[in-house]
Amino acid sequence: MSYSESVHADVVAKVEVAIIGAGYAGLSAALSLVDAGIETIVLEGSDRVGGRTLSEVRPTGVVVDHGGQWVGPTQTRLLALANRFGVETFPTYWAGDHLEIWADSRVNRYRGAGPDEGDGLHEYEEHITVLDALASTIDLQNPPASPGADLLDDESVASYLRREVPNEGARRRFALAVEGVWACEPGHVSMLHFLFYIAAAGSFDELMETDGCAQDSRFVGGAQAPAIAAAAYLGDRVRLGHRADRVVVHDDGVLIETTGGVVRADRLIVTLPPQAAGALRFDPPLPPAKARFVDRSVMGDVAKVHVTYPEPFWRAEGLSGQATIYDERETGVVFDNSPNDASSGVLVAFVYGRRVDPWATLDADARRASILATLTELFGARAQEPIDYVEKIWSIDPWIRGAYAANPTPGAWTAYGEKGWRRPTGRIHWAGSETSSVWNGYIDGAIASGQRAAQEILDRRA
Numbered sequence: 001m002s003y004s005e006s007v008h009a010d011v012v013a014k015v016e017v018a019i020i021g022a023g024y025a026g027l028s029a030a031l032s033l034v035d036a037g038i039e040t041i042v043l044e045g046s047d048r049v050g051g052r053t054l055s056e057v058r059p060t061g062v063v064v065d066h067g068g069q070w071v072g073p074t075q076t077r078l079l080a081l082a083n084r085f086g087v088e089t090f091p092t093y094w095a096g097d098h099l100e101i102w103a104d105s106r107v108n109r110y111r112g113a114g115p116d117e118g119d120g121l122h123e124y125e126e127h128i129t130v131l132d133a134l135a136s137t138i139d140l141q142n143p144p145a146s147p148g149a150d151l152l153d154d155e156s157v158a159s160y161l162r163r164e165v166p167n168e169g170a171r172r173r174f175a176l177a178v179e180g181v182w183a184c185e186p187g188h189v190s191m192l193h194f195l196f197y198i199a200a201a202g203s204f205d206e207l208m209e210t211d212g213c214a215q216d217s218r219f220v221g222g223a224q225a226p227a228i229a230a231a232a233y234l235g236d237r238v239r240l241g242h243r244a245d246r247v248v249v250h251d252d253g254v255l256i257e258t259t260g261g262v263v264r265a266d267r268l269i270v271t272l273p274p275q276a277a278g279a280l281r282f283d284p285p286l287p288p289a290k291a292r293f294v295d296r297s298v299m300g301d302v303a304k305v306h307v308t309y310p311e312p313f314w315r316a317e318g319l320s321g322q323a324t325i326y327d328e329r330e331t332g333v334v335f336d337n338s339p340n341d342a343s344s345g346v347l348v349a350f351v352y353g354r355r356v357d358p359w360a361t362l363d364a365d366a367r368r369a370s371i372l373a374t375l376t377e378l379f380g381a382r383a384q385e386p387i388d389y390v391e392k393i394w395s396i397d398p399w400i401r402g403a404y405a406a407n408p409t410p411g412a413w414t415a416y417g418e419k420g421w422r423r424p425t426g427r428i429h430w431a432g433s434e435t436s437s438v439w440n441g442y443i444d445g446a447i448a449s450g451q452r453a454a455q456e457i458l459d460r461r462a
């Protein structure tokens with residue numbers, strides 16, 4: 001049966017392009033298509049837009065970003081989108097001394113981009129140069145076509161570090177970097193994906209650093225604000241509460257069955273995180289390479305905890321609020337996330353990788369107690385008396401199923417990536433942060449992916 005012959009009592013819309021997911025990828029694809037005069041609908045299952053960004057005004061009046069929050073100067077697509085909708089940025093607070101708790105609980109206090117001394121520091125910094133050189137060989141448009149891709153994809157970051165980085169302290173630093181940036185353990189990610197991600201950001205330091213890099217600035221009103229403004233601009237083209245369940249592809253169009261009714265479209269853009277895309281039913285089924293690449297793109301594990309105080313009291317003691325923690329406790333990094341006017345003091349603690357499950361399965365009081373104990377050790381007794389505490393565990397978010405992004409398991413890129421990464425499958429186009437060649441896994445990458453998928457459709461009409 002053709003799409004035009006199919007009879008559905010509950011068809012709610014007939015458009016040229018349907019988009020599943022109203023995160024930054026879906027909204028950006030819609031903006032590109034609507035700006036080009038194409039009839040478009042965005043189908044979002046949850047009751048809000050923004051996906052992996054979520055900005056909440058707390059009872060204290062403070063806006064906390066439970067999800068993505070930072071933007072850096074080379075993330076030009078996100079800055080342009082924010083500018084289009086009048087959302088301003090402000091610099092991340094990082095003046096003063098940063099703290100580093102080493103594995104034996106020694107506390108190191110330092111200033112600037114990194115400490116001058118510390119276990120394995122010299123070897124760590126030297127090896128970053130090696131990684132950047134390796135990353136420069138990666139084919140960003142087709143990572144499995146990179147020189148030596150088979151060997152790089154066979155090997156996990158953990159086994160590479162064991163062989164190439166003899167110093168244990170340096171290895172510990174890289175392990176925390178993987179947890180902090182990829183939200184998984186070094187054994188869970190291949191060297192090919194690790195190097196691809198570095199190359200997509202520009203360099204290892206681009207991912208890791210604050211000033212001038214990925215953690216440079218934050219958004220007034222939170223990182224969800226440009227998404228909310230974009231959705232308002234798109235108006236009733238964005239349908240909340242429309243969870244896509246089944247996609248039926250006909251010779252002359254696509255039917256998308258959602259909880260809000262059936263939508264007919266000539267073409268479809270799927271922007272879901274891989275595990276959520278894998279939960280859709282496709283008729284006919286996706287080609288094997290696509291299905292396997294989706295299956296083997298595993299979401300990271302991360303939770304963010306915001307703790308608010310009447311003022312950023314650590315600043316008066318010359319501390320930046322930034323801390324890096326190398327021992328086995330629940331959090332690996334802490335930042336000052338206070339509002340720009342410092343009208344209150346906010347610390348954000350990240351729980352990631354293997355630390356998430358043991359912490360997330362404690363009861364709520366124990367989770368809070370463990371975070372406050374770490375903050376007290378770092379910043380003193382005043383850390384015990386917050387005026388607000390809130391946490392968001394992304395690993396158990398029903399729509400996203402993990403974060404920050406998906407990491408293909410070792411071997412997946414070379415076995416399935418060429419066909420399965422983002423190549424259109426008939427009438428279905430693929431977007432989402434995981435499909436970007438620039439800032440993969442970031443908001444900027446999500447926007448780039450939405451714009452690329454929209455362009456694929458525009459190119460077909462030209």
Ligand SMILES: Cc1cc2nc3c(=O)[nH]c(=O)nc-3n(C[C@H](O)[C@H](O)[C@H](O)COP(=O)(O)OP(=O)(O)OC[C@H]3O[C@@H](n4cnc5c(N)ncnc54)[C@H](O)[C@@H]3O)c2cc1C
Pocket residue numbers: 020021022023024025026043044045046048049050051052053066067068069070071242243244245271272273276302303304394399400402403404405431432433434441442443444446
């Ligand atoms: C804790 C955390 C910290 C981060 N920090 C940063 C940062 O500082 N800077 C940065 O740039 N990036 C950061 N990121 C990553 C960034 O937020 C994401 O890469 C980006 O937002 C992904 O956008 P997306 O549109 O690709 O996907 P998503 O935002 O995941 O959007 C997918 C959408 O699809 C919807 N959906 C799911 N299933 C269905 C269905 N069946 N039917 C319809 N809709 C469905 C979801 O509800 C969601 O709205 C962070 C993420 C997290 C979670």
